[in-house]
Amino acid sequence: MNPVKPGETPRAPWIVGVSGASGTPYAAAVLRALLAAGESVDLVVSRASRLTLLDETGISFRDGHWRDDLREWLARGADGKPGTFDADIEDVRYWNAGDLAAGPSSGSYPTKGMLIVPASTACVAGVALGLSKDLLQRSASVTLKEGRKLVVAVRETPLGGQTLRHLVTLDDAGAIVVPASPAFYAGATHIQDLVDFVAGRVLDAAGVEHRLYRRWKGELGGGAHPT
Secondary structure: OOOOOOOOOOOOOEEEEEOOOOOHHHHHHHHHHHHHOOOOEEEEEOHHHHHHHHHHHOOOOOHHHHHHHHHHHHHOOOOOOOOOOOOOOOOEEEEEOOOOOOHHHOOOOOOOEEEEEEEOHHHHHHHHHOOOOOHHHHHHHHHHHOOOEEEEEEOOOOOOHHHHHHHHHHHHOOOEEOOOOOOOOOOOOOHHHHHHHHHHHHHHHHOOOOOOOOOOOOOOOOOOOOO
């Protein structure tokens, strides 16, 4: 890593952790929006999420070819159509989930916070219990202990009592829990609209500006489309 030169602003990325829950299009939408907003990103993809990504998109996420695989992933729409989006990944830094000596594993590594999207129940439990079994969980624990913003986009249904208790624990610790529940008042006409709504709410919780969905303005019927 090159030292910060006088007058330069130190790089302070958002850590984006992708766990093994279904919902890789949510992660892609969040990543694209962060990069479009000019934010730096540190990406952690869990081992389980690679299987989900392969199942949902057909993309194999490989450490040695992560840039090519990430470009292909972010270019794909929620409907699976390739070449739908164009994302500049120049300011993405990738960390292997098994690398517990990585930058985000330390509180002295500067970040703005962390977004876990989607968050599986296993991931929620690991963070709530402080297990730090991989870099994703360790980064989340560090984010909490340093008082930085942690947004957890849980994707599971139904939610059992144990998971609900873990989510309360995360809330008590200062995390923001965002269920991956799309709304319909924004006038969705495509699956991408529903995905973007959830991604937008994740970014709202993080305080990152975006234009992913139409916001409620107090006007009934505003999301309706003419027949």
